[in-house]
Amino acid sequence: MIVVVGEALVDLAPARGDDPDVLRPLLGGSPYNVAVGLGRLGTDTAYLGGLSRDAFGRKLAQRLEDEHVSLHLVHRTDAPTTLAVVHLDDQARASYGFYLNGTSAAELSADHLDGWQRADAVHVSLGAVTLETDPAGAALVGLLTGERDDTLLSLDPNVRPSVIGDLGRYAARLDEVVRHTDLVKVSDEDLAVLHPDRGHGEVARRWAQAGPAAVVVTRGPDGAEVHLASGEVVEVPGEAVEVADTVGAGDAFTSGLLYALDRAGTLSRHRIRDLDVAGWRAALQVAVRVAAITCTRVGADPPHADELQA
Template sequence: MVTVVGEALVDLIAGPDGRAFTAHPGGSPANVALGLVRLGLPARLGSRIGDDLFGRLVRDHLVADGVEVHALPARTGQTSVAFAAMDANGVATYDFRLEWDVTDLSALPVDNHLHTGSLATLLDPGAAVVEDAMRRARAAGATVSLDPNVRPSLAGEHGPALARVERQVAAADVVKVSDEDLAWLYPGGDPREVARRWAAAGPALVVVTLGPDGALAVSGDSEAARPGPAVTVVDTVGAGDAFTAGLLRWLHAAGRLGAMSRLDAAELAAALDFANTVAARTCARPGADPPRPDDLADVWDLLPHI
């Protein structure tokens, strides 16, 4: 079972008139946990979920698909909210009303893999608690994956935010990051060169998503870049999280979660093709609604059989 740590919240997505909003359960780590169980990989989520209307909505949504939900101790209790609006291409912009003030992760079980990222590794005071959990997981022999999912409006000053991300990257075995994240972290930088630097800092695998252009990956001396499949985009909510779930599902099938090793170019290409397709199928429907195996019958053979 994969343990996921991070925010669960409600996305209130604006309709075309900008006045009516539809509530969708979300939060990047929660979306990853949901994507994993839908792909047949058991997952537990440790998060800050309130005993309120939105908290019950989120919990019921996750539990209905089989996510094992653990409410983490926190200083405050309300469920967080993100307001989202779409541009003409279905790309979301966000306005957040949230807290990440978890105080303790020691009681949350971690079997062979821990995934985290997004606001859980960005916002104090909880981010320091999550970083400590990353270190403890690796010390206990588990592997760790990270998706920084940088939110510039919440990241604070650039220098300290960059230092934090680089410290967390060095503590991870697998890193997935978007080209938009890298454009903020390293203005004018080349995503492939950043991926190479990050891979040299410790992770066995660094993947950069490139929106409609697919993704690239670096693992040791091996590299690959793969285009994304054609898709009619409804919106991009949860697409990056679906990609992460697809990537972790592929790595699990390859026997890499819990025992991460470098991938060769052919393995990288297969992993990217599978994860790209998972993300594309999510973009074809509203909200963070990741696919199930029946939705991926044409690419299911990309999963390794060991």
Template sequence: MSDVQPRILVVGEALVDVVPGPDGAPRDHPGGSPANVALALGRLGRDVRLVTLLGDDARGAAVRAWLEAGGVEVLASPTGSGRTSSAAVTLDDSGAATYDFDLDWDLRAVPDVPCDVVHVGSIATVLEPGADTVLTTFRAHRGRALLSLDPNARPAITPDRTGPAARVEELVALADVVKVSDEDLAWLQPGAGPVATAARWAAAGPGLVVVTRGGAGAIAVRPDGTTLEVPGVPVAVADTVGAGDTFSGVLLDALVALGAHGPGAGDALRALTDRDLLDVVTTAAVGAAINVSRPGADPPTRAELSAALGTDREAGRE
């Protein structure tokens, strides 16, 4: 790995997932989609900062400690309520998760810190008043950093899709790489096929759009309409909490390793071969499979990911 690492900035919510334990009793697990992405990158040894809101309470202290233990520098402003946001998680028989949120997202400013990659997503991109701050930050870094978006639709928070769908389209046009699940697309663009939407998005600006399909794998779409399919990774699922976020974090790590960061990120991303992108998306799918094999958001370390890939390569080598 090179001595000077690309600097990654993640902007978005950090919270506590309240997840049923094996005995049915609720247990707190630190989480939040952007926080999970930051954690995934930190555990892989990346230089990553998370801009978020945390309450001055025991849950906030636990979330901060969890992130810092994973190598994330936490740049947190206080929540207006003083409480750390939470999400009550319900798991179905397959381990798939749904969420009921108690969320405070009033982000007023993002520190002006140097960065080569900016990742945003989930509730932070669509819930006012903080969503405008996220958009402003994303727009300000266009052409200066690799811009990554994971919409991660949350209809429980924004039941009217009109505003969120429009905001996502605005962010997609700015982004270099978009990762989105087929379930997110079904809500954001009902009636449109996920690959068709991904192709339309890729033609609008991003150099890469990846549609994840749970156990069925993922499809990567390039601006010229090329589609690359990666099969699912067989795994015994504990639950799906943090699966897509881990996918996003590992995807970014692998792209950064191939030189997609900083002012030339867009060109570097478009110059990658189909083989490169198949490897990148496969690596992300393996990372997500490790996460779902364990309860809560629990992304792999570099050693765990390398072992699962059957290689001792350093994904950060450039």
């Protein structure tokens, strides 16, 4: 089983049509999207995070159930559902503003993080909730840096500058947390925000040498690359598609990557280090395909397994 940890929220996104001021509610949050993506791909998945008992929270829970994602690790709360306002630029790239304080995602604490230790892999996506969010951030840092057995630990920094105070300090803290993980998936845009004076390849190599088995860097339409602890780099090109928008594309990539690694039997701290170049190339190709299909549809709408062969 893969346990996905982090926020679930509602995106208020621009509606299609003539009025750009009309917003429609979409269920989302990076870890929530990853869990849905894994469920659609047929991977045994559980979501671990806070879900409100309000109307939005009930909708979030129902969708997870509909996508065959287990809720047995969910923390139920009376706090309102976290909200994000989505802005799309003229190239359909998304940026976000968050309503976080006092909401369901922010109140997750160490007391709520239990049960993941029995999983094959744990994936943490950040976003509205950062390493500095109180108390959820401290809980996630404890999970990411604590003791564990052979459970694979995966991280997507998913940087949202609008909820981060001192980016330099945050980048240094993230560098430290990365040392404890087995797999990092990060976009080239996130690395440029965290380390504007360095190329994404330089940062990825440094991270891979610090502890993880692999650091996967997504490059939007240009594909993806993985930097291995051995120093090897594997690259795959992007897939040309007609883009509806890019909402959820990075999360879909993460789902595709974890799905491919699960199918390859490499979801453990030790087995992932035995995956060869051909295996990594195959996993990246699946992840790129999943992300590309998602980009052809409006919103975070990842594919099912049978669509990968279409």
